[in-house]
Amino acid sequence: MSRAQDANRSFFPFGNPFRMISPRGTKITSELFSVLQAFEVTLEERLKKLIHESKDEILSLSWMTLAMQALSESYNDIKNLIAELDLPVNDWDEKWIDVYFDISVKLLDLCIAFSSELSRMSQGHLLLQCALHNLGSSSSEQYDRACSSLDGWKQHIGSGNPRIEKCGSILDGLLGSLDLPKVKKSAKGKVLMQAMYGVKVLTVFVCSVFAATFSGSTKNVMHLDVADLYSWSGTFKRLQNLVNEEIRVRFSSGRFTILNELESVDSAVKELYPIIQRVVDPIEMESLANIVEELGKSTEKLSQGLDLLTKEVDSFFQVVLTGRDTLLSNLRSGAIVIHSNMGSNRNAQIVK
Template structure:
């Protein structure tokens, strides 16, 4: 039996794809074809899973959790790919290293900034707890006292101010993300099969990362300043999935702005609605000096809604924060591994 094609025939069904990716007659061995194909197919599937089903799913903490988890998986795949390619550290082009180290440093800063913003939102739970305590006590009495109304109103307004303020670190993350966007390009690699595979895989990881981070920044800031449409070449196996995801997500976020509605996380919006309801009700009580028994049922309903919405917000913030912490550790470990290899190579 002829064995002249052994090792090559399994790749015939996608070899034409890589001819588009690697023009000018550049060829890859079946092993490298397989590694890159596997990475791109996996990335495509991951992007498809991120496509939100409903219009309200985009600006939600659950989507943010899934998006950050997908980033962790992609960056883990990059680390595995480097291992599978068996890259000697002295074969790393200086430009690749600079891009990797610079991008990873920026990602660590972004993780810290996002975590700080989410921690600030979570701290607002203290305002809710105080309001719930005061109103729960008031609903058991015959009337809402003037002192109770003042305490509740102050805490609710403090929440509104607290949630809209950002730390300097989070504000600075805007500049960091803008730098990542402007530096997004395809690094040219000559005469290196491993280098080309890694370059194309890293490009996909960077597109995935920048997209998710800009959407998260928009959701946490309430601004569309960073909402840009990334133009990706059609030659990748994950391009179609990415374009579908980008169109769906950015289209939904942009739909808020023609109506001058701020971009607000779904869970934060639920708390804000409860806050507005309570403020509206206690204003009527304050103006008309009505007894609490006449509005007790409505007030208790608003108190219950605020309690549930606040707990839901705190719980989902924990989920996102945990995923962000995992992503931070993955980026940090990959960066440390490369730096360690560089030191050992120098020795």
């Protein structure tokens, strides 16, 4: 598993994954295998839903919303899998708990960073609304105000977000968590670890796409080298190659943003500037009306998309937080001796 620039480096999750099906150690029964297979089939179906024939549908707010929904559903599936396996917390290996708490705090940090960026982008909507209001007049003074609002919007959207800049180090930590603890004595544990691995791969991929999109840089793009052992690996590789390649193409084209809805607004703004500055010709007036209408539609679509994605990010945050709180409650009621490292993870402060 590696970032894009280290694509040739790879390693097997859990050590050697083929050890899982070797005759040594605890074997997975046919019943447990069926449970795992059903989980992975569902995971693969979610991956397929993120693969669109048209590249124009990728890197849009609607696609990102679907990706975040896939994460929430997958984490809920893990919770249901634990219940189906009848694997109470007091049977969990200490290392599994360590990993879970460490991952959960990183995910909460990422959710907070993504929410802050979505909020910042939504704040720019007011500037667009002011511009549209002033463009409803034929006054040169109103046009000047509209230009000022549009300049303010572009400057606001183009400014950096310190929280997003921290996502790279958090993602590096998540990348390391893919090397999950080995499971030697528990067949149910092996099933849980393999299922968790698939969800973690989806998590790192989706979060890296979010971070790259919001940061305006390819430095957060990751290439995850998943072993062919997993039934969903082919679908994941297809998705990853499709999305990562589109990210690189859009960045290399010098676009203002790689996000579809933002690019649509920016295109309308670029068309407006020269017309606003010299509106006298009736033909230009007609052209202005059409472009203003287009900007209005693009602005509304951007606002709606941001609202929906914000709700999904908040929903995922609650899924992670609820799961974390439930495990803590079970640990306390089970009177389990908690490893010191896990304790520090549990009490870690979320980056704000």
